[in-house]
Amino acid sequence: MEPLSFEFVSVEEAKLILDGAPPAQAEPHWPTLRRPEPPESRVLSVTAMRWLASLPAGARPMELCRRYPRIGNQLAALWPHPTAIRAYLEDLLIDKRGGRQGFPGGIAIELSQLQEYLLQGQA
Numbered sequence: 049m050e051p052l053s054f055e056f057v058s059v060e061e062a063k064l065i066l067d068g069a070p071p072a073q074a075e076p077h078w079p080t081l082r083r084p085e086p087p088e089s090r091v092l093s094v095t096a097m098r099w100l101a102s103l104p105a106g107a108r109p110m111e112l113c114r115r116y117p118r119i120g121n122q123l124a125a126l127w128p129h130p131t132a133i134r135a136y137l138e139d140l141l142i143d144k145r146g147g148r149q150g151f152p153g154g155i156a157i158e159l160s161q162l163q164e165y166l167l168q169g170q171a
Contacts, residue, residue: 092117099124107165109158116155123162130166137163 092100092113100108100120113120119140126133141159143150150156 090117093121093124096120096124099127103162104165107162109155109162112151112155112158133166134163137166 096113096117100110100113109120109123122136123133126136137159140151141156141163151159
């Protein structure tokens with residue numbers, strides 16, 4: 049016979065569950081779940097610099113690449129793959145995890161302008 053598995057809950061939590069309320073989910077601790085950042089992701093790659101130069105001035109995410117070179121490098125790597133770059137931009141612009149702070153205003157605007165450029169079919 050297999051042993052029963054259980055978790056400790058308060059009487060209040062057990063009552064809520066028995067009354068049909070879904071159990072509270074603990075919020076993941078994202079800093080401990082995030083992969084370590086490799087040193088090369090702290091600088092903008094040559095590929096990313098070339099990619100930036102290839103974009104029209106109004107679509108270049110300069111501040112993003114300066115402050116978050118890892119994201120600039122990823123954007124440049126995904127740029128030749130339309131489906132992947134659209135999904136990545138959407139993930140950057142829309143909080144799907146809940147409770148994220150988001151990018152500072154100027155960077156969010158740059159991402160939106162880049163997405164608009166991409167959607168116009170200029171890429």
